[in-house]
Amino acid sequence: xxxxxxxxxxxxxxxxxxxxxxxxxxxxxxxxxxxxxxxxxxxxxxxxxxxxxxxxxxxxxxxxxxxxxxxxxxxxxxxxxxxxxxxxxxxxxxxxxxxxxxxxxxxxxxxxxxxxxxxxxxxxxxxxxxxxxxxxxxxxxxxxxxxxxxxxxxxxxxxxxxxxxxxxxxxxxxxxxxxxxxxxxxxxxxxxxxxxxx
Amino acid sequence: xxxxxxxxxxxxxxxxxxxxxxxxxxxxxxxxxxxxxxxxxxxxxxxxxxxxxxxxxxxxxxxxxxxxxxxxxxxxxxxxxxxxxxxxxxxxxxxxx
Numbered sequence: 001x002x003x004x005x006x007x008x009x010x011x012x013x014x015x016x017x018x019x020x021x022x023x024x025x026x027x028x029x030x031x032x033x034x035x036x037x038x039x040x041x042x043x044x045x046x047x048x049x050x051x052x053x054x055x056x057x058x059x060x061x062x063x064x065x066x067x068x069x070x071x072x073x074x075x076x077x078x079x080x081x082x083x084x085x086x087x088x089x090x091x092x093x094x095x096x097x098x099x100x101x102x103x104x105x106x107x108x109x110x111x112x113x114x115x116x117x118x119x120x121x122x123x124x125x126x127x128x129x130x131x132x133x134x135x136x137x138x139x140x141x142x143x144x145x146x147x148x149x150x151x152x153x154x155x156x157x158x159x160x161x162x163x164x165x166x167x168x169x170x171x172x173x174x175x176x177x178x179x180x181x182x183x184x185x186x187x188x189x190x191x192x193x194x195x196x197x198x
Numbered sequence: 199x200x201x202x203x204x205x206x207x208x209x210x211x212x213x214x215x216x217x218x219x220x221x222x223x224x225x226x227x228x229x230x231x232x233x234x235x236x237x238x239x240x241x242x243x244x245x246x247x248x249x250x251x252x253x254x255x256x257x258x259x260x261x262x263x264x265x266x267x268x269x270x271x272x273x274x275x276x277x278x279x280x281x282x283x284x285x286x287x288x289x290x291x292x293x294x295x
Contacts, residue, residue, distance in 0.1 A: 011260055021262045028273035035277030039284035060226060067219060075212040078254040083203055091203050179255045183247045190222055190243040198225050198235045 008085045010172035012165045023173045027180050034184050037136045041192065047128030054129065054196030057122050059113075063193045066109050067185065073102035074182035077175045084171060089163050093155065096171070099178065100151050103144055110141050133192070140188060143181055150174060211253040218242045218249075 004012050011017050045054065080095035114134065117123070122130040154170045161167050222242040225235040251257045257266050 007260075017260060017262065020260065021265055024257075024262075024266045024269050028269040031270075031273035031277050032280070035280045038277075039281045042281065042285055043288045064223075068216075071212070071215050071219065074215075074250065074254060075208065078208050078211075079203060081256075082205055082208065086202065088203065176255055179250045183250050186243055186246045186250075189219075190239040194222055194225050194239055195236070198230075198232065 008172075009163060009165050009168040010084075011169075016165055016169040019169055020173060020176075023176055027176065030180065033139070034136075034187070037132070037139060038187065038191065041132045041136050044128040044132040045196070048130075049127035051127035051130050052120060052122050054133070054192070057117055057120050058193055058197050059116070060193075060197065062109050062113050062116075063189065066106050066113075067189050069102050069106045069109070070182050070185050073099045073106070074179055076102065077178045081172060081175050084163060084168055087163060089158070092163070092171075093158060096151065096155050096158070100148055100155070103148050103151070103178075107141065107144055107148065110137070110144075113137075114141075136192065137188065140181065140184055143184075147174070147177060147181060151178075207253065211249055215246055215249055218246050 011020065076095045076098045080092055080099060083092040083095055114137075117130070117134065122133070124131055124134050151174055154167070154174055158167045158171060219242075222239055224230075225238055230238075251270065257263070257270065260266075
């Protein structure tokens with residue numbers, strides 16, 4: 001394995017560099033997944049049938065908490081990559097843990113939100129609107145849930161093996177995934193919630 | 199050293215993203231027309247997304263820079279075509295009678 005020391009560890013081998021490029025291409029496909037969900041949401045959001053509309057069920061407080069928590073977690077994962085490049089393993093792990101904790105808080109609030117929606121009569125089968133709303137939010141939430149497990153596994157590997165070309169590469173790719181989820185949330189926040197409550 | 203763990207660029211990026219969120223929230227707290235509200239949301243959302251990509255995701259730092267940017271542009275372009283095309287054929291067309 002040829003290691004180029006002029007680059008950050010996560011880019012230091014050809015394999016590592018290509019894994020990062022490959023992950024970007026995967027994110028391109030993820031963009032399409034969410035684009036189809038958004039397209040469906042915009043088409044179906046008027047089809048409320050006998051169920052409630054978005055304006056009737058959206059609450060600003062949990063949405064704001066989710067947004068701030070996710071923005072902050074995106075900031076801490078960015079600091080994780082920075083600390084990793086400085087070779088500060090303890091600080092890097094601290095930021096990593098902070099990100100996972102914030103992700104768990106986000107998920108907790110989202111679960112509360114889902115319970116609230118079902119409680120006020122907007123379940124998965126109520127109307128076209130409620131179905132696509134819960135599917136869109138749920139797909140994002142499932143990504144966050146997967147991220148929590150994936151991140152935890154990488155964190156354990158960093159603790160076990162230290163900052164190696166392998167573990168830093170995994171951590172960097174995880175940071176790309178996490179930032180991407182934040183980008184998706186920004187569009188959900190803007191065009192599902194704020195547009196719905198406008 | 200605590201300071202080296204919090205680079206200015208990232209702290210400023212975080213503050214800027216909070217400001218953009220606050221600007222987007224104006225559509226909730228103030229009365230405005232649909233067109234003005236949507237314009238605010240589109241502008242703030244796309245700046246936010248760009249901020250994440252360039253500042254936090256380091257999109258332009260490796261030698262694969264071009265391939266990465268082409269992937270993003272392509273993905274976003276197809277996403278916009280899909281969303282606007284769906285709206286055009288299934289929502290807007292029905293309003294023009």
